[in-house]
Amino acid sequence: MKGIIVVNAFDCGKNVMYKANRMSDSFSRRGVQTKIVPNDRFLAVVGEGGKVGLNTDADFAVYLDKDKYVQYLLEKAGIAVFNSARSTELCDDKMMTHIALVNHGIDMPMTLGGALCYSGESQLKEEYLKYIADTLGLPLVVKSCYGSYGQQVHLAENYSTLKEIASRLKNSATLFQRYVKESHGKDMRVIVVGGKAVAWMTRRSEIDFRSNVEAGGKGYVCDLPDSFRRIAEKSAEILQLDFCGADILFGKDGPLLCEANSNAMIGEAERVTEVDIADCYVNHILNKLNYGAGGRH
Ligand SMILES: Nc1ncnc2c1ncn2[C@@H]1O[C@H](COP(=O)(O)OP(=O)(O)O)[C@@H](O)[C@H]1O
Ligand SMILES: [Mg+2]
Known part of the structure; x- marks a missing residue:
């Protein structure tokens, strides 16, 4: 059995390559050869005769990217892809993630989908901005639906910052969200593999309301309360994710799902928790492919 590990051709810095290499090593320890391939090789295309044209002979693909077109086409060609294209697509768009999870007993901060505006000249109406500010209160959080x-x-601290940010982002997919002040500068990152939480850490920043490691946050060892485990595992199940990093905010009445990262980096979580996350994911993939259980070929 042969696999490819697909990474983004333009954003394959040391975090991405760390994950790709760790997974590749783990596969090879289990006797499975994988190749790390950038996503600009036209691995799968809409080919002649209306059929998928393939430029790979891999049996499976680990997709460490969010560029869904090739991912969907590989699936159409019958190649097993981890995560699935649909799961990746749902996670890539934060508003779509919230929509997929709503009405499933997953608590989330109140979120309004921004109205998409198609022209650069149109002004946002005061009525629209006032509704957002009155409904969510200030400060409030504004997010591009796509981002990492x-x-x-x-963070829109006041009405004039809200107006400035919303106007700047009006031509792209945006969401407005209640600011969870209890979670300022901290959240919990839970890595879920094959439906089970395998590693978790709190992330804290001294310099920003965002706790992302890339924005100056740091990971710390923590316990995983049942309520946090449940929200992380249930979200992964609904989104049908083989692997994810769930970001969970500390709400005043309990955990609130912030986002599910289909392509979460693992360096900081492995350092903090000493869990071999790459190996957990590889193990899950090979189990799903039935490798080693009579399916070894
Ligand atoms: N509604 C919110 N209230 C308070 N903090 C938030 C809220 N949403 C996000 N954050 C903070 O900002 C960080 C980044 O937001 P997130 O939605 O996870 O986007 P990204 O994909 O860029 O990580 C979160 O980890 C959290 O620390
Ligand atoms: Mg995040």
Whole structure:
């Protein structure tokens, strides 16, 4: 059996390569050869005769990216892909994640989907902005629906910052969210593999309301309360994720699901928890492929 580990061609820094290499080593310890491949190799295309054209002979793909087109096409060609394209797509768009999880008993901060505006000249109505401010209170959180590392997450401290941020982002998918002040500068990151929480840490920042490691946060050893385990595992189950890093906020009445990262980095979580997360994920993938249980080939 042969696998590919797909990484982004333009964003494959040391965090991404750490995860790819750790997984590749774990596969090879189990006798499975994998190749790390950037996503710009047209691995799968809409080919002649309306059929998927394949540029790989892999049996499975570990997709350490969020670029869904190739991911969907690999699946169409019958290749097992981890995570699935649909799960990745749902997680990549934070508003779609909240929509997928709503009405499933998953507590989340109140969230309003921003109205998409198609022209650069149109002004946002005061009525629209006032509704957002009155409903969620100020300060409030504004997020681009697509984004990572805290880079597209903003705190609107007052009405004029809200107006400035919302106007700047009006032509892209955006959400407005209640600011969970009890969670300022901290959250819990829970890694879920095959439906089970395998590693967890709190992340704290001294310098920002966002606790992302990439924005200056740091991971710390912690216990995993049942309520946090449940929200992380249930979210992963609903989103049908083989692997994810669930970000959970500390709400005043309990945990609130912030987002599920289909492509969470593992360096800080492995350092803090000393869990071999890469190996857990590889083990899950090989079990799902039935490798080693009579399926070894
Ligand atoms: N509603 C919120 N209230 C308080 N803090 C938040 C809220 N949403 C996000 N954060 C903080 O910002 C960080 C980044 O937000 P997140 O939605 O996880 O985006 P990203 O994909 O950039 O990590 C979170 O880890 C958390 O620390
Ligand atoms: Mg996050």
